[in-house]
Amino acid sequence: MKTIIVLSGGLDSTTLLYKLIAEGKEVKALSFNYGQKHVVELWRASETCKKLGIEHKVIDLSNLKELVSNSALTSDMKVPEGHYAEESMKSTVVPNRNMIMASIAIGWAVNLDYDEVALGVHAGDHAIYPDCRPIFIQMLNDIAHTANFKPIEIYAPFLKLSKGDIVKIGTELGVDYSLTRTCYQKSEEPCGKCGSCCERLEAFEINNLVDPLIYE
Amino acid sequence: MKTIIVLSGGLDSTTLLYKLIAEGKEVKALSFNYGQKHVVELWRASETCKKLGIEHKVIDLSNLKELVSNSALTSDMKVPEGHYAEESMKSTVVPNRNMIMASIAIGWAVNLDYDEVALGVHAGDHAIYPDCRPIFIQMLNDIAHTANFKPIEIYAPFLKLSKGDIVKIGTELGVDYSLTRTCYQKSEEPCGKCGSCCERLEAFEINNLVDPLIYE
Numbered sequence: 001m002k003t004i005i006v007l008s009g010g011l012d013s014t015t016l017l018y019k020l021i022a023e024g025k026e027v028k029a030l031s032f033n034y035g036q037k038h039v040v041e042l043w044r045a046s047e048t049c050k051k052l053g054i055e056h057k058v059i060d061l062s063n064l065k066e067l068v069s070n071s072a073l074t075s076d077m078k079v080p081e082g083h084y085a086e087e088s089m090k091s092t093v094v095p096n097r098n099m100i101m102a103s104i105a106i107g108w109a110v111n112l113d114y115d116e117v118a119l120g121v122h123a124g125d126h127a128i129y130p131d132c133r134p135i136f137i138q139m140l141n142d143i144a145h146t147a148n149f150k151p152i153e154i155y156a157p158f159l160k161l162s163k164g165d166i167v168k169i170g171t172e173l174g175v176d177y178s179l180t181r182t183c184y185q186k187s188e189e190p191c192g193k194c195g196s197c198c199e200r201l202e203a204f205e206i207n208n209l210v211d212p213l214i215y216e
Numbered sequence: 217m218k219t220i221i222v223l224s225g226g227l228d229s230t231t232l233l234y235k236l237i238a239e240g241k242e243v244k245a246l247s248f249n250y251g252q253k254h255v256v257e258l259w260r261a262s263e264t265c266k267k268l269g270i271e272h273k274v275i276d277l278s279n280l281k282e283l284v285s286n287s288a289l290t291s292d293m294k295v296p297e298g299h300y301a302e303e304s305m306k307s308t309v310v311p312n313r314n315m316i317m318a319s320i321a322i323g324w325a326v327n328l329d330y331d332e333v334a335l336g337v338h339a340g341d342h343a344i345y346p347d348c349r350p351i352f353i354q355m356l357n358d359i360a361h362t363a364n365f366k367p368i369e370i371y372a373p374f375l376k377l378s379k380g381d382i383v384k385i386g387t388e389l390g391v392d393y394s395l396t397r398t399c400y401q402k403s404e405e406p407c408g409k410c411g412s413c414c415e416r417l418e419a420f421e422i423n424n425l426v427d428p429l430i431y432e
Contacts, residue, residue: 030283057283063276067246067324090365096323099363103319107312108283131363139362143355147315147347149306
């Protein structure tokens with residue numbers, strides 16, 4: 001099985017990368033610069049790929065910022081603090097982000113004659129992000145089988161798992177979480193206060209583990 | 217109704233733009249430079265938009281060329297000559313092109329709080345391009361209703377029409393076909409020999425019309 005992973009450099013997709021390798025798959029990684037404040041996640045993704053000997057491409061989509069600007073992740077809007085499930089976190093939605101990224105990954109997979117595209121979406125995302133829900137992933141899988149002569153499978157094994165479950169799996173796989181980035185803020189070190197940081201810290205806590213990152 | 221049109225600068229999408237305006241819609245146009253040889257189509261698209269007073273954005277996706285390179289439209293591969301339905305025309309498929317473009321257009325529509333994305337796909341494309349077939353457009357419409365908080369409609373009114381039918385509609389709408397580009401070759405003037413040119417010339421012939429373009 002040959003797989004393109006959409007790798008954000010965060011905890012979920014990095015764990016998925018380790019899982020794909022453990023499953024014996026041939027993997028290439030694809031990341032996107034879409035003008036996100038937390039662009040440091042891309043350097044973390046690169047470090048992980050270098051460590052694992054995985055080919056990594058970073059595609060510059062920062063010119064899309066002018067089209068899909070209504071998000072706290074890509075504009076002057078403040079990144080909200082507090083727990084993930086809160087209404088305020090909706091400001092962190094980037095219009096159609098996952099469909100855009102998945103479409104490009106599917107194109108690369110077709111071009112390379114690869115079999116699947118792997119996405120690290122998980123159950124904790126569902127409340128806030130329509131493009132992380134099971135119905136979206138099902139439709140993405142359907143269209144990925146139809147849009148080209150070669151059908152591409154969408155692989156999202158964390159779809160029904162929590163971030164805590166993912167940390168458990170990743171710890172068993174030996175994931176180096178010091179090379180991941182979850183925070184949505186621009187700062188080099190994670191803030192520990194945004195919804196993304198809150199969810200991450202809870203995921204380690206629930207497993208009686210300590211997050212190796214140093215927080216501001 | 218507020219609509220984003222994916223405008224290639226070709227005959228089909230240009231006719232669709234005139235049709236949207238005739239239907240009283242508020243329209244913005246979106247074109248893509250994806251490293252196509254026939255980049256001259258983008259200048260034609262701009263000229264049409266300027267003539268009609270329509271806002272037009274051209275997004276540079278030429279860095280995707282390294283991911284989706286296996287096409288005669290974007291590589292050193294020769295653009296095939298002869299009729300469109302022939303097997304050889306498959307070399308002009310660009311991996312996942314329409315899904316990538318539609319995804320970005322949907323993102324822009326969500327961002328602007330627009331209602332629909334219009335595509336100029338037609339029945340003559342179905343044999344060669346999986347991402348122009350009714351089943352693909354249906355799935356695209358489904359996912360466009362699901363991927364974001366705001367559902368976006370996919371509007372493809374030429375889906376079951378031939379290029380001849382489109383020229384008939386366009387002529388009634390007063391489309392200036394001298395500002396369109398259909399040829400897949402790099403040359404400033406259309407070649408008259410590639411599948412795309414053959415289909416266009418037939419479309420005018422069948423309507424007893426003369427294509428206003430000057431061929432090489």
